[in-house]
Every structure is written in C-alpha cells, then in structure tokens.
Ligand code: ADP
Ligand code: MG
C-alpha cells in the first residue's frame with residue numbers, strides 16, 4: 001500500500017456523485033503523463049519488493065492454555081517506524097528500509113527505502129535488505145509478540161473460544177464498516193481510507209461481500225460440513241436475524257439442502273445466513289482478503305514499450321508463480337481445499353452491483369462486468385505501435401550485451417491472444433484514441449475505468465491535472481490485477497514500471513528473496529533471448545483457477561506456450577531443439593500460428609524444463625547468467641541457491657509453504673482430523689513460523 005492521502009473520505013452516497021469527475025480528470029492526468037513522458041528512454045532496471053507481515057501475540061504456553069492472536073499493536077509499531085524513517089530522512093541518515101500501512105491493523109508492509117540497482121551483483125542486496133527490515137521491525141515488538149510473513153493468519157475471524165484479535169473485540173454484524181459476523185472493525189487500520197473503502201465497497205454492492213472457500217474434507221470432517229452460527233449472533237431476536245440476512249447478497253431463504261432446524265437443534269451458519277454455503281468456509285468481510293499478506297515485485301523498464309512488452313510476457317506466468325508460492329491453506333481456523341489467497345481477496349473487494357454481476361438485468365449500472373476489480377488481467381497491452389525493441393543499447397550489466405542483438409526485434413503480439421471479451425468504456429476509449437493513445441493502451445485504460453472511485457477525499461476534488469496524478473491513481477490503484485502497468489508519477493525521476501502481483505508471501509527472507517530475484521532474472525532473460533510467452537488470456541484465467549487448487553504444483557497441468565523462442569537468432573546456445581510438434585519456417589518457428597501452440601504442462605516442466613518438451617525457465621535463466629562470465633563466483637552461487645529453491649519446489653522435492661503447513665497441522669497431537677485448526681495447533685504453528693522467519697538462509701524441510 002503506497003502513501004495515504006490525508007483528508008476526509010466521503011461516504012458512498014456522496015462519493016458516487018463525483019465518480020465522473022474523478023474519471024474525467026483521471027484520464028486527463030494520464031494523457032498529460034503520456035504526452036510528457038512517452039518518449040522517455042534508457043531508464044535503468046531499478047526494482048523493489050514489497051513484503052507484508054502480520055504481528056501476532058502469544059499468550060500461555062508452559063502448561064497454561066495457549067492462545068495466539070493477531071495484535072493491533074502492529075499499528076503502533078508502524079507509527080514508530082514511520083517516525084524513525086522521517087527523522088532519519090530529515091537528518092540525511094542513510095536508511096535501507098521503509099514501512100507502510102496495510103489494510104489490517106495487525107499488519108505492516110516493508111519495502112527497501114529506495115529501489116535496488118540494475119546490475120546482477122545488486123541482486124545480492126535483496127536478502128540482507130529483507131533480513132534487516134524484519135530485524136528492525138522486530139525491535140519494536142512487545143513481549144511475546146512476533147512479526148511473521150505468512151499469507152493468512154490462520155485464525156483470522158475466529159472468535160471462539162476467544163477473539164483472534166488483541167485486544168479482544170466483538171464483531172458488530174449490524175454496525176460499522178464491515179458489518180461482519182467475524183471481523184470487528186477494530187481489526188482494520190484506523191486510517192479513514194481503509195474503513196471508507198470497506199464501507200463503500202459494501203454499499204456500492206448493496207450487500208456484504210460473500211466469500212465461500214471449499215473446506216478440506218479430512219477423515220473426521222462432518223459431511224455436510226455445517227458450522228454453528230457465530231457467537232456474535234447469540235441471543236439475536238428474529239428481527240435482528242432478519243437484519244443480518246438482509247446484509248447478505250442473497251436474502252433468499254436458506255439453501256434447500258439444509259433441513260430447517262428442529263427446536264432442539266442449534267441453527268447452523270447456512271441456516272441463518274443465505275450466503276453461507278454448506279461444505280464451505282464462509283467469510284463476509286474485506287479483511288479476509290485484504291488482511292492477507294503477499295509478495296510483490298515492481299521493476300522499471302527502460303521505456304514504455306519495454307514495460308508493455310514485459311507486462312504481457314509476464315502475465316501468463318502469474319498463475320504459475322502463484323501456485324509455486326502457495327501459502328494459504330487455512331482460513332478462519334479451518335483447513336481449506338485451496339492453497340492460495342487469490343479468490344478470497346478477489347471476492348473480498350468485489351464491489352460490483354447485482355446488475356454488473358449479471359444477476360439482474362442492466363438498468364442503473366452501465367456494464368455487465370465478469371470479474372471483480374481484484375482479478376487477473378483481461379487484455380494484453382502489446383509493446384505498442386512504435387515498438388523498436390525498447391532500449392537495448394543501454395550499457396547495463398543486467399541487460400543483454402549490444403553485440404549479441406540482431407537488428408530486428410519482434411513484438412510477437414497477435415490479436416488472437418486477447419480472446420477475452422473486454423468490457424470497456426467506449427467514450428473513454430474514444431477520448432484516449434483521439435488524443436493519440438494507440439488502441440491497445442486505450443482499451444486497457446478504458447477497461448480499468450469502468451470502475452468507480454471508491455474513496456474520494458472532499459479536499460482533493462479539484463486538482464491541477466498537469467502536476468497531480470491523484471485522480472488517475474484513484475482508479476488505477478484500485479484495479480488490483482495480477483499485473484500492473486505503472487506510468488511514471490508526474491514531476492518525478494521515476495520511469496515506466498511494471499508490477500508482478502500474484503505471489504504469496506514466503507515464511508523466510510531467503511525464500512522471499514529467491515522468488516523476487518527469480519522474477520527479475522526472468523525479465524532479463526525474456527529481453528535477452530526475445531522470449532515469447534503470449535497465449536490466450538482465457539487460458540491464463542483458467543490457469544488462475546487451477547493454480548489455487550490444493551497441491552496444484554504437484555497435481556495439476558497448466559496450459560502454456562510450447563515454443564517460447566520468438567527469434568532464432570536470439571535463441572541461446574544449447575536450446576537448439578525445437579519442441580515437439582513445432583516446425584521452423586523461413587521466418588523462424590511457426591508454432592505461434594499453429595492451432596496447438598499451447599501444451600498442458602506441470603509447473604515442474606515449465607520451471608525446470610523437459611528434454612524435447614519444453615526448455616524450462618530455470619535452464620533459460622542459467623543460460624542468461626552464462627552470458628556474464630565475469631560474474632563473481634559468490635554472486636553466481638547465491639543466485640544459484642535461489643534458482644535451486646524454485647526448482648526443487650516445482651519438482652515437488654520440497655513442499656510449498658501451504659503443503660508444509662498442512663503437514664504441520666496433520667502431525668500435531670491436538671489436531672483431530674476434522675479440518676479444525678484450533679488455538680493450540682495455531683499457537684505451535686505460529687511459533688514455528690516465527691522461528692523460520694528469524695532463520696537466515698535455508699530451512700531443512702521447507703527450503704532445503
Ligand atoms: P505500490 O504502488 O505497489 O503500493 P510502490 O510503487 O510504492 O508500491 O513501490 C513498490 C516497489 O517499487 C518498492 O519496493 C519500491 O522500492 C520500488 N520502486 C521505487 N521506485 C522504483 C523505480 N523507479 N523503479 C522500480 N521500482 C521502484
Ligand atoms: Mg501492500
């Protein structure tokens with residue numbers, strides 16, 4: 001989460017009146033950026049990671065009953081870290097870290113103070129920077145507190161036998177920003193932006209968000225799985241129960257599969273809340289998704305064309321990297337039948353009206369919209385009409401050497417890959433095109449701009465469109481997609497950037513560094529060998545669903561492009577063989593036009609390669625590193641250890657964090673085989689996660 005605006009956010013009924021104003025000025029602000037900066041060239045690779053953390057508090061142990069909670073103290077820690085950063089900057093002291101607010105009051109986000117440099121040697125700065133960040137934040141922890149980088153705090157939203165939050169707070173299903181049955185508003189960062197975002201999503205949607213994750217059916221899990229009604233509804237009269245029901249997206253009567261309770265039976269959650277499905281873990285608040293932690297990587301491209309090219313070629317990798325980083329097998333104290341947070345976070349901010357979701361015919365809403373604003377991308381950008389191969393002559397060590405480049409560089413884009421029926425605002429598209437934006441980029445922004453601004457600050461309505469990008473960013477940064485194309489802010493030294501956003505955070509900094517460095521090395525490898533990952537976006541979407549399944553890395557097959565060599569002259573030595581079914585023609589490999597240009601591959605084959613089938617991303621990265629014979633042995637060794645981690649995860653030799661957690665729970669003496677992750681199991685799990693986070697380097701059984 002970037003810098004927060006100070007001001008008074010408007011409630012939804014007022015904010016919605018300014019939607020057209022924000023959109024109109026947002027587009028003007030983008031056009032100003034474009035006109036001023038479209039010719040910007042030769043920016044260096046600068047890049048940075050974002051790691052999100054949860055602060056937990058342990059109580060008990062040593063014979064006493066164990067409880068572990070997410071603690072609101074994270075927010076106080078953040079304030080101290082921000083103050084320390086401010087003073088250091090003021091005094092001109094060098095610092096390497098920066099901390100930012102996140103959605104949960106129990107969360108922190110850490111980034112490097114400034115971006116990392118552009119050489120391969122700079123890649124070695126990442127892990128020590130992450131370690132230093134974690135250690136620094138830890139100095140502010142209270143007694144019995146720990147800072148952990150876990151995708152989801154396993155007890156988030158659990159209130160029995162005790163609140164998951166420290167200090168304890170009770171959910172208020174008929175009041176406040178979330179109106180959640182499980183999450184008290186005290187769990188939300190107190191900056192007004194976050195509560196307004198929460199309330200405005202709910203109000204725009206005209207119901208609470210509705211999240212149902214399938215439960216993992218273990219040997220003793222009841223079938224159907226129907227959990228008891230939440231304790232915050234204890235003693236609710238019929239009127240209040242009806243009021244709770246009205247907050248659901250569906251006010252229909254309870255599902256027919258559920259028998260009406262007899263007088264003796266306690267009503268179950270699906271009895272009381274129509275949105276709650278049997279055999280699912282039901283969640284009803286933004287916090288369940290935005291309160292999760294992820295790992296994101298942003299890197300600067302040398303030009304807008306290179307940024308667009310990398311945005312496109314990385315998009316098909318987003319589901320693969322999500323599956324390979326899987327770290328969220330537990331939601332609200334239950335083992336889930338998924339390993340990733342993605343669909344949860346997507347549903348947690350789904351502000352679409354019933355008309356937009358296609359449940360009711362369009363009357364008041366403008367578009368029928370197939371996806372939440374937190375979703376996979378729906379259109380490629382292509383490198384643009386003036387594509388010249390970017391700025392390959394940049395003398396960066398990490399960029400390909402000039403002499404190895406053939407004169408012609410291809411964009412590889414073909415309209416057939418954009419096979420999703422894109423919903424976009426035709427008027428905005430027209431305005432952009434009339435102002436010189438090419439069709440592809442115009443469609444991208446006209447698509448993002450089908451959304452309303454969710455948080456509008458009344459002090460920030462009239463802005464100078466030459467110098468501000470606030471209105472532009474308002475819509476841009478609340479389109480939380482798998483990839484983000486980031487134009488330079490006005491009046492700043494920052495260039496065109498791309499963000500890779502699908503990965504789950506890892507438990508240790510060795511792993512977080514490895515995943516981040518992998519993405520950066522992949523960008524260098526794509527550019528260096530002119531790799532082509534284009535494939536139908538509808539298949540990328542299917543891969544996003546497949547990638548979240550339990551143990552997807554081991555068991556699933558993903559559609560992926562078979563022939564990724566876009567240009568014979570740039571194909572690295574040792575990768576001579578054309579993959580099966582792919583033939584050469586005069587202009588290079590012809591597979592891009594063949595019907596069967598995609599194959600069904602495991603993550604292992606995509607990452608590690610298989611002779612005669614697919615070259616593998618890691619062998620290609622190694623070939624890229626081999627282009628730099630002067631690289632110090634120590635650098636190579638460390639980079640190799642990062643690649644080795646991903647390679648072994650992909651092949652299943654070592655588990656993902658999700659699988660590791662499942663094994664931990666299953667082996668715990670207090671686990672009863674009923675899918676319930678209780679306090680004592682969670683306590684021990686979080687203790688172990690804390691130890692792992694504090695361990696530098698590799699951990700046997702997880703990363704070694
Ligand atoms: P977000 O927009 O995702 O909230 P930011 O853009 O503020 O986040 O930062 C994301 C990452 O980008 C950080 O790690 C930061 O260090 C890094 N970063 C900052 N400046 C640049 C730059 N010029 N090029 C690439 N990355 C940068
Ligand atoms: Mg963040």
Ligand code: MG
Nearest residue numbers: 001050296499
């Ligand atoms: Mg980010």
